[in-house]
Amino acid sequence: MSTNDTIKYIESQPDYEGKQDFTITVYAEDRVGLLNRISIIFSKRKINIDSLNTSPSEIAGIHRFTILINESYEVVRKLARQIEKQVEVLKVYFNTDSEIIWQELALYKVSTEEITEKVTVERLLRQYGATAVVIRKDYTVFSVTGHKEETDALVKALEPYELIEFVRSARVAIIKDSAGFHEKLKEFEAEEPGEERVENEFLDKGDKIFTM
Amino acid sequence: METLQDTATKKATTNSPTFKGSGSQMLLNALIEEGVSTIFGYPGGAIMPIYDALYDYADKLEHILVRHEQGGIHAAQGYARTSGKVGVAFATSGPGATNLVTGLADAQIDSTPLVCITGQVFAHLLGTDAFQETDVINITTPVTKWNYQITDAKEIPEVLAKAFYIAKSGRPGPVLIDITKNAQLQIEEFEAYVKCNHIRSYRPKPKVRVEFIEQAAKLINEAKKPFVLFGQGVILGNAEKEFKAFIEKTGIPAAWTIMGEGAVPTDHPLNVGMLGMHGNYGPNVLTNECDVLIAIGMRFDDRVTGRLDKYAKQAKVVHLDIDPAEIDKNVKAEVGVWGDCKETLPILTNLVKENKHEAWVAQFRDYNQQEIDQVITPELYPTGEEMTMGEVLRNINEICGGDAVIVTDVGQHQMVACRYAKFNNTRSNVTSGGLGTMGFGLPAAIGAKYGAPDKTVIAIIGDGGFQMTPQELGTIMQFGAAVKILILNNRFLGMVRQWQQLFHDKRYSFVNITSPDFVALAKAYYIEADKVDERANLRKALETMINHEGSYLLEVMVGRENNVFPMVPQGMSVSEIRLK
Numbered sequence: 001m002s003t004n005d006t007i008k009y010i011e012s013q014p015d016y017e018g019k020q021d022f023t024i025t026v027y028a029e030d031r032v033g034l035l036n037r038i039s040i041i042f043s044k045r046k047i048n049i050d051s052l053n054t055s056p057s058e059i060a061g062i063h064r065f066t067i068l069i070n071e072s073y074e075v076v077r078k079l080a081r082q083i084e085k086q087v088e089v090l091k092v093y094f095n096t097d098s099e100i101i102w103q104e105l106a107l108y109k110v111s112t113e114e115i116t117e118k119v120t121v122e123r124l125l126r127q128y129g130a131t132a133v134v135i136r137k138d139y140t141v142f143s144v145t146g147h148k149e150e151t152d153a154l155v156k157a158l159e160p161y162e163l164i165e166f167v168r169s170a171r172v173a174i175i176k177d178s179a180g181f182h183e184k185l186k187e188f189e190a191e192e193p194g195e196e197r198v199e200n201e202f203l204d205k206g207d208k209i210f211t212m
Numbered sequence: 213m214e215t216l217q218d219t220a221t222k223k224a225t226t227n228s229p230t231f232k233g234s235g236s237q238m239l240l241n242a243l244i245e246e247g248v249s250t251i252f253g254y255p256g257g258a259i260m261p262i263y264d265a266l267y268d269y270a271d272k273l274e275h276i277l278v279r280h281e282q283g284g285i286h287a288a289q290g291y292a293r294t295s296g297k298v299g300v301a302f303a304t305s306g307p308g309a310t311n312l313v314t315g316l317a318d319a320q321i322d323s324t325p326l327v328c329i330t331g332q333v334f335a336h337l338l339g340t341d342a343f344q345e346t347d348v349i350n351i352t353t354p355v356t357k358w359n360y361q362i363t364d365a366k367e368i369p370e371v372l373a374k375a376f377y378i379a380k381s382g383r384p385g386p387v388l389i390d391i392t393k394n395a396q397l398q399i400e401e402f403e404a405y406v407k408c409n410h411i412r413s414y415r416p417k418p419k420v421r422v423e424f425i426e427q428a429a430k431l432i433n434e435a436k437k438p439f440v441l442f443g444q445g446v447i448l449g450n451a452e453k454e455f456k457a458f459i460e461k462t463g464i465p466a467a468w469t470i471m472g473e474g475a476v477p478t479d480h481p482l483n484v485g486m487l488g489m490h491g492n493y494g495p496n497v498l499t500n501e502c503d504v505l506i507a508i509g510m511r512f513d514d515r516v517t518g519r520l521d522k523y524a525k526q527a528k529v530v531h532l533d534i535d536p537a538e539i540d541k542n543v544k545a546e547v548g549v550w551g552d553c554k555e556t557l558p559i560l561t562n563l564v565k566e567n568k569h570e571a572w573v574a575q576f577r578d579y580n581q582q583e584i585d586q587v588i589t590p591e592l593y594p595t596g597e598e599m600t601m602g603e604v605l606r607n608i609n610e611i612c613g614g615d616a617v618i619v620t621d622v623g624q625h626q627m628v629a630c631r632y633a634k635f636n637n638t639r640s641n642v643t644s645g646g647l648g649t650m651g652f653g654l655p656a657a658i659g660a661k662y663g664a665p666d667k668t669v670i671a672i673i674g675d676g677g678f679q680m681t682p683q684e685l686g687t688i689m690q691f692g693a694a695v696k697i698l699i700l701n702n703r704f705l706g707m708v709r710q711w712q713q714l715f716h717d718k719r720y721s722f723v724n725i726t727s728p729d730f731v732a733l734a735k736a737y738y739i740e741a742d743k744v745d746e747r748a749n750l751r752k753a754l755e756t757m758i759n760h761e762g763s764y765l766l767e768v769m770v771g772r773e774n775n776v777f778p779m780v781p782q783g784m785s786v787s788e789i790r791l792k
Binding site: 028029032033036037040044077078081082084085087088089090185188189 | 349350353354357358359361378411412413414535536537540541
């Protein structure tokens, strides 16, 4: 992102104190132990991680962590800086829900007998856009992709009909404004630091808040 | 896409030849390439191949056998602090490695560059609860800047090069490298050792952005009551000269955190003293009166700021730091200048106007006079029968003239030493600032002496702290480190007692500590020693200690229930500092 998240954040939502969902995106080297180094930054402050996903990124050898937490802007900013400070972390972004496209995947195991017998169940599954992954005589596994509220709603709806098992994946998110990481990586690999390497949300917001 | 892993670490070339040998030998070669000459360590099962190789390197690497791994790492810290080089400590797996943890935490919070090498069980035994196996990488993750486990000797040169680069660059810190026994034994043909100077995911030193320095200069130029706070960043950045030039041109009074003490000589006219809980009166009170607060290489520790929501609220804050995570962490900055102060300070000095701020500096002098009358004179020139810690420090200043290295432990004596010791030179004050590690003083003094062999090194330690790591007397005995050990004995855990007196209705709960015969203890280690319990003998005893060739222990009996003042009680504002 060439323009900074923070600037937009300041313009759109001046609330620094109130808690809300933030999605933290971390680009890092793919190294053993890094997950621990990142997760203790949260646990040290007794902050719970709502969901955490690790995945490859568009660049071979670079890992992408997607971390969802419910905290205030001030806290998230400090956390992001502590994460970015780790030697093997390349870059950290944090965004509110309006700045990202995100999905979660949920799996539901339901008794096959229930489904075949009760028309409501079938209608429910249709309504939530569930697709059958496995159909066996004793049970069927459905999957739903969507936001937490949607997958949660189906859990509630299925409760009366023998929901045998439920699991939901961590959030994965794409940042709306992101142009990917290829260009940024070139800057990081250059020995002489370029502008990107001095990018810093504090410094970049400096002229916005400087008042004298 | 090319394989990025290959380009993750770029290297400069040096001329060392290809080398065939064991991983252990390669490790020691790497240390020599990095300029290491002194190692503090303790052998054990899982690090035996390295010690076996060390046998043949005795002419190039001096190994100091400590008596406990905690002593080893504190010694490495002391060495790093006085020499400015990376301190190196060796320990074996399991308990050897866990004994390093306190020192790692101390070095992490005080930004001390260290490379610690721990042995580890054979790679095929990892995770089997093997003898002396412990998950040292995970145990030490929160207290290291970086750590890494080597299971294949081929990794040794590159990982060691990274370790030294990470430890000393940017904001320095401790690095731990865990090496499995098979990797230590493995025979390999190693390529020429190349030092590391770039890691793509690591930005130790940002490019300086002049526009923010311009904003800072504008604030400083318009300020009527500017005030500088400086910390160890000035020392770590080797920017003492640049810092002095800045305050001298602007005429801004400057106060230090205990980690920054000595970056400017004690008697410099713009050095207005110590910040924080037991700091000087003027700097604390006037923090809440200044209009621009310029923080340089310091991190607004709670012991410095007191109650944050009443801290310098009237001031516009300019914060210069190499670590972006420090800017806005505790105190919101109006202007943050992210960078190495060695680079940013000269640019700033160039942009600021010459000034004197005479009336403002005089305000500090007025407060100082009040402090002298009410606190300092009674402490340095006591009229009562009991000796004070302050008068001991005054005598040391008179004898050494401010040229000694003063190493302290933690507690009342530490605060008194920081308040009253005179320093002419940088890298002369070695103390455990952030972590407050009792037991730090004695081993750190050993390392400090190796790091500054030409200086007089005085370890000032309380009777409590001394009893946490007294085993290092054995190291002094064996290696002859000429450390002057000064025990200020008040027969209490004095700082805790002071708090219990002031804030817990004098309910003295487990602060009454008895001591062995320290003189006899020192003599048991063949270290010369003496004890003073009256003022008449103090000066002569101190002179004897300081002029003695080699190590010496002096125990001074001081008043039991003396308190360190001024004091900003915890949870209070810096302007609510108490003089008594």
